[in-house]
Amino acid sequence: MQRRSDPVFAGTGLANCQFLAAGIEACQAAGKVVTISLGGGAGAGAVFTSDAEAVTFAGTIWDLFLGGSSSTRPFGAAVLDGVDLDIEGGSPTGFASFVTEIRSLSAGASKPYYITAAPQCPYPDAYIGSAINAVGFDAVFVQFYNNYCGVSAYSDPNDWDFSTWDNWAKTVSPNPNVKVFIGAPAAEAAANSGSYVDAATLGAIAIATRAEYSSFGGIMLWDASQAYANDRYDMQIKNLITTAGGGTTTSTKTSTTSTKTTTTTTSTKTTTTTTKTTSTTSSSTVKTTSTTSTITSGSCAGVSAWVSTVAYVGGSEVTYNSDLWQSNQWSDDEVPGGVAGAWVNLGACSSLAAGTAKGVGVPATAATLTATVHATAAVSTAVKTVKASAVVAAETAHATFAVSAVESVKASPATAVETGEIKRGNSRAFKL
Numbered sequence: 236m237q238r239r240s241d242p243v244f245a246g247t248g249l250a251n252c253q254f255l256a257a258g259i260e261a262c263q264a265a266g267k268v269v270t271i272s273l274g275g276g277a278g279a280g281a282v283f284t285s286d287a288e289a290v291t292f293a294g295t296i297w298d299l300f301l302g303g304s305s306s307t308r309p310f311g312a313a314v315l316d317g318v319d320l321d322i323e324g325g326s327p328t329g330f331a332s333f334v335t336e337i338r339s340l341s342a343g344a345s346k347p348y349y350i351t352a353a354p355q356c357p358y359p360d361a362y363i364g365s366a367i368n369a370v371g372f373d374a375v376f377v378q379f380y381n382n383y384c385g386v387s388a389y390s391d392p393n394d395w396d397f398s399t400w401d402n403w404a405k406t407v408s409p410n411p412n413v414k415v416f417i418g419a420p421a422a423e424a425a426a427n428s429g430s431y432v433d434a435a436t437l438g439a440i441a442i443a444t445r446a447e448y449s450s451f452g453g454i455m456l457w458d459a460s461q462a463y464a465n466d467r468y469d470m471q472i473k474n475l476i477t478t479a480g481g482g483t484t485t486s487t488k489t490s491t492t493s494t495k496t497t498t499t500t501t502s503t504k505t506t507t508t509t510t511k512t513t514s515t516t517s518s519s520t521v522k523t524t525s526t527t528s529t530i531t532s533g534s535c536a537g538v539s540a541w542v543s544t545v546a547y548v549g550g551s552e553v554t555y556n557s558d559l560w561q562s563n564q565w566s567d568d569e570v571p572g573g574v575a576g577a578w579v580n581l582g583a584c585s586s587l588a589a590g591t592a593k594g595v596g597v598p599a600t601a602a603t604l605t606a607t608v609h610a611t612a613a614v615s616t617a618v619k620t621v622k623a624s625a626v627v628a629a630e631t632a633h634a635t636f637a638v639s640a641v642e643s644v645k646a647s648p649a650t651a652v653e654t655g656e657i658k659r660g661n662s663r664a665f666k667l
Contacts, residue, residue, distance in 0.1 A: 253311035272319040283329030293336035317349030330366035356384040371410035376455040380430040404450035414452025421462035438475030535584035
């Protein structure tokens with residue numbers, strides 16, 4: 236590992252930020268998902284001249300940041316959890332092929348990998364629109380600012396177009412369970428004049444949108460530094476949304492598979508609420524500490540009993556009715572052995588005793604995709620900015636991604652290093 240004063244790998248222009256590995260892994264251990272974001276608002280972002288070039292670049296990203304291998308991994312042994320495409324310039328060429336290749340490379344991996352995007356609110360998006368229509372994305376962080384259709388235009392149904400994105404999610408997206416986040420500026424200085432709304436207004440928008448549209452995923456804020464400086468704008472929004480909880484939910488699940496020739500999508504949870512005045516989501520659940528029973532001998536040693544108020548990621552193990560179960564997808568309210576098929580029975584256990592959970596289980600208020608840390612595609616040399624992306628998210632517990640997550644915060648643009656095919660980018664920390 237190189238010193239922070241020597242931030243590139245010898246003989247290359249590729250930034251060496253391996254000192255961030257521990258912070259990234261701490262976020263992941265806390266149930267957070269850490270992804271890398273490509274593109275950004277400055278310049279043309281990531282640009283491909285052909286599908287073949289995009290496929291090659293996907294392999295580079297896989298080897299440097301995801302489940303592949305390389306002697307020059309910027310974050311060392313830390314394995315990020317997916318890719319975000321924040322494409323705000325250039326050309327739409329190649330991005331569908333890029334996503335398809337990432338899905339193919341991650342097929343059969345020991346953990347899920349997520350694909351997200353940050354389109355502008357005018358529909359369809361000029362740069363990433365064709366890709367999100369062609370291949371399955373897990374979430375879109377729509378930038379409802381710097382445009383006529385932003386949050387400041389919420390009261391005008393001719394401009395505010397979340398309904399259009401909801402319709403896209405349900406009728407156009409290859410993944411019908413994709414979640415749509417409202418992206419908003421975290422302070423007046425974070426966006427163009429007139430784009431910002433105060434916390435009370437944005438909270439009301441989120442609550443109403445959550446109640447009306449089942450595709451609603453939560454709030455994404457640009458950016459972390461602005462939110463912190465603006466009297467913790469992020470926490471204000473979170474508190475407003477979680478306080479407004481209640482009602483009932485219905486949900487569906489889909490499984491994820493992918494092959495070299497077929498791209499399918501990672502499933503997320505679809506939540507439906509019944510009224511505009513009451514909203515429902517596991518994100519409104521107050522965190523509690525539960526006493527659980529744990530197997531101390533046999534095949535179930537060290538495994539906690541299933542708890543209905545805990546959200547489990549794929550691969551988590553629990554005990555239920557004296558059997559050992561393993562989740563095969565994101566799960567928070569699916570009973571082991573239930574019709575949803577979210578759990579696989581691994582066999583009978585022998586004895587029970589008090590203890591702690593084995594595998595990854597987090598409260599329903601901080602479920603699977605709850606804190607996505609987006610590190611710059613070029614791996615920023617602005618250590619302060621990138622570190623904020625990795626560390627800030629680890630310090631706060633937030634709401635579920637799949638069911639009405641309540642806040643996401645983007646860290647400020649970083650000075651990127653040109654590294655061949657890796658383009659200029661930004662870093663965004665999503666705190667949900």
